[in-house]
Amino acid sequence: MTRLQELLQATAVVGSFRPEENLEATGISYHSQKVSPGDLFVCITGYSTDGHKYLPDAVKSGAAAAIVERIQEDIAIPQYVVPNSRIAMAQLADAFYSHPSSKLKMIGITATNGKTTTTYMTNAILEQHGLKTGLIGTVVIKIDDVKIPSELTTPESLDLQSYLKQMVDRDVTHVSMEVSSAALESHRVETVGYDIVCFNNLSREHIDSHGTFEKYFEAKASLIRGASEHSSAVLNLDNEHAASLVGQTRANVITYGLKSTEGTLHCKDLDLSTGRAKFTVEIIKPFKGDGVEYTPGEFRVELRIPGLHSVYNSMAAIAIALLCGVPVATIQEALRTFGGVERRFEFIHEDEFIIVDDHFANPGNIDVTLETLRYMDYEQCHFVYAIRGNRGPIINRENAEAIVKWMNRLEMHEIIATRSASHVNKNNTVSDEETDVFLEVMNEAGIEVKLYRELPDAIAHALSKAGRGDLILLAGCQGMDPGAEIALELLKEPVSKQGAEG
């Protein structure tokens, strides 16, 4: 319980209605269905509805006072006016939970692709070092050994601060978290004091919610630009957007790159022939980590997970771990055993032929996945693609163009596609328009498309063609992701029939 007057010091109150001096807030809430008696209810003007409309419901559930952008005169509880409720909520939550991020080593990672893998890798290294860790991201919220399924990539500020408080209470010291552009734009991480921020890559995803690519970049860049002089910014020099931020932050900048040799860390002698990466990390410029001073030198790294994208993700995780003072031998061991995240270039079968499963969400992701094939030794690739649904034809055109670009480079002339809705969740159906734009791009490029109604038939076709040394790439299959499951099931029995095309 916190005295409301004290709590309100945390934010800029510009007006009030029926203010009360001695009120106590038992909690904070922003959804009318989650209000507990005595709560301070924050009315948020949302994208789809307006939280002010739900103030009567919140009062019925016992809200004692409200934060509003506009006074609701017909509601008799004390109301405090703020210019922006989302910012106010972030500030109030931070104060209510006693500023938990200031008691934790906070690592915030942003990127279009690889945020989940990079946070998982970072967390794996920190755990290998014997630290008590927290993890916040798309898949899970991990509070030491307690795991809670995630609803968003980056939680709403109130939930985030509550998780951080629970981490403090359980003696967690280091937190790796994914920071989405949506979260940055909607002030979810406004009051989080990051010790390390990282920007790995940027490509055209989520532009729909930001309007333009520039706005999307600006949202992501704000994580780096807003970092304090006491923090470190880890930037990928090979990505022009990340590199452009080098001179735009007060943070101590640590850079990495495969192509660029100008930065702090350089990845060289890269071997991707088995798909799994082996490389040397060269410390080019001296820098400081927690309790350690690094001088120029080098060390070898072997990843269990494949792909060029994993190399970039691991370079980010290595830079972060070094900044946290984790010994090189611990980093090497953690990365050698790190098993990866589901559906991120996941080897699901390795025998006479290989089957790789990948979520393939956007052009940036397609680029890194297909570029990995360029370095791998295999006979033929059988490419099964589940056309993306529910995101409109623009992203499907861009995805198709990215696929064509790489199919040409890889000299692949056939793609096995499916628009089956049975394999996607209810929010993710594939429209005719989305399918047509894909077929149009393939047709223009002279690529033969074997279009199957059902994913199992498409996979069965690939399996019937696969020979010794071949690679089957299962790509796409958004939603319930049973592509891998179907393939493994089909492998148990001889393929008797090919599916119905059409």
Ligand SMILES: CC(=O)N[C@H]1[C@@H](OP(=O)(O)OP(=O)(O)OC[C@H]2O[C@@H](n3ccc(=O)[nH]c3=O)[C@H](O)[C@@H]2O)O[C@H](CO)[C@@H](O)[C@@H]1O[C@H](C)C(=O)N[C@@H](C)C(=O)N[C@H](CCC(=O)O)C(=O)O
């Ligand atoms: C576009 C966006 O960011 N939307 C988020 C936003 O929703 P909103 O502003 O539309 O909220 P709203 O539905 O209009 O409601 C307004 C207010 O009324 C309240 N309300 C609403 C209904 C009701 O019955 N009672 C009630 O009190 C709501 O709690 C809210 O406070 O605020 C909500 C509450 O925090 C979020 O759940 C919601 O995320 C939605 C589900 C979402 O899909 N967000 C995506 C875009 C997102 O954030 N994605 C990123 C990942 C992107 C990436 O991978 O990079 C993420 O971090 O997850």
